[in-house]
Amino acid sequence: MLALDGIDLEVPDSQFVAVVGPSGCGKSTLLSIVAGLRLPSSGTVLCDGEAMTAPMPRKVGMVFQEANLLPWLSALDNVAFPIKLRRVARRERLEAARRMLELTGLTGAEDRLPHQLSGGMKQRVAIARGLVQNPGVLLMDEPFASLDEQTRMVLGDELLRIWSETKKTVLFVTHSLNEAVYLADRVIVLSARPGRVVDDVAVDLPRPRTFAMTSSERFGILKDRIWQHIRNAERR
């Protein structure tokens, strides 16, 4: 079955791109192809001009819907895990992990095991783990979907802070139109399966984004434009 069709997308450095679309339109498939976890049946993914045919964690970090932390490792060791795979010396990797936990606001929770962390803290650890190798690109597959509303809003702001501090290129898949418009510079709207790009919306809200903007007229117009596409796709 064809999941995606004719996707042609170029993302400049440091851009925050959200991908939305009706359920089952292949958003997650797109992300796992970009991550090099799956190969497309045709076409290529280039990252800095290099083809992604296998995961390249040093260039592309990944955060999933579930934090997927290793349950037997502390928060610190979980963050250090990707560089442990590259045989970075223990002291060096723990230091890098500690810096990432500080960046994601988890100082003090280094030694806790995943089951001792709240859902929001687990996702912070997952983000820290995605950033620990200092990749240029961060792929996020509905990272806040399993969190409650408040935690999701707090983490959204945290993500924007981290993004503005680190200047990563972010590809962020989400179900939430609010989240997409609030966070992104640009929202890619996919059609129903097979997913095609039906709209490419530039979000011209100023930064830093604030909660008040979510009730502004401009925010509503942008959200409405995206919603029309999704509703049409769901109807068909």
Next chain:
Amino acid sequence: MTRLRVSQVTLYVAILAAWELLPRAGIVPRLFVPPLSEALGALALGRAEYLGSLPTTFGEILVAYAIACGGGILAGQILGASPAARRMLLPLIRSAYAVPLVVLYPVMMVWFGLGPESKIAFAALYAFIPTMLTALAGVAALSPALAETARALGATRAQQVLYIALPASLPSSVAALRLGGALVIVGVIVAEMLGAGAGLGFLITRQRTMLDSPGVYAGIVLVLAITGLHEVLLRRLERRVAAFRAS
């Protein structure tokens, strides 16, 4: 002491008291169950012989344990990692599991003789399949999300096994050890009872043919002690695994 602990201790004491008092009161015939004190008396009286049988039995248990659990856990890991091997072998293994393996013991005696070798072979074979299936269940339950995460983080196949599959399957390996150990103890004692010249099972059978009930129960007390020891060691290991942390 917590209330739970008090009730547990009370239960143990009640069982031991019943063991002592019911035969004495004539409610249970002494030939079937002699009072606890008589069993302990027989154990004290024949201690040289009973304790002398332990090295044989322990040795057989240890070797069979190593074969059954080492091999069983390893085979479980391999089958867990290879869907093709699983599809091919699992139906065969499951049907083999249904065979009462004790029918093979006479054959084992022909192959390996009356000595410890036939006991080891039988007990190891008896425990192998259940141990393997328990270990396999743990590997199969490994979350595919963790494996995919590791892959996205750039883990090689060897690293996926070393850092994800092995630690994730540690609890089920301990469960496999618990089951395998219990079955090996059963296997060795049964094999000794069916045909042997030494060991605890042999002593129990010999006393039984002489209608020496206290002597039989003295042996049973020692078997209980062995399974109790196994239980204590396994609990310790389980606690270690619960707190297990790789770094």
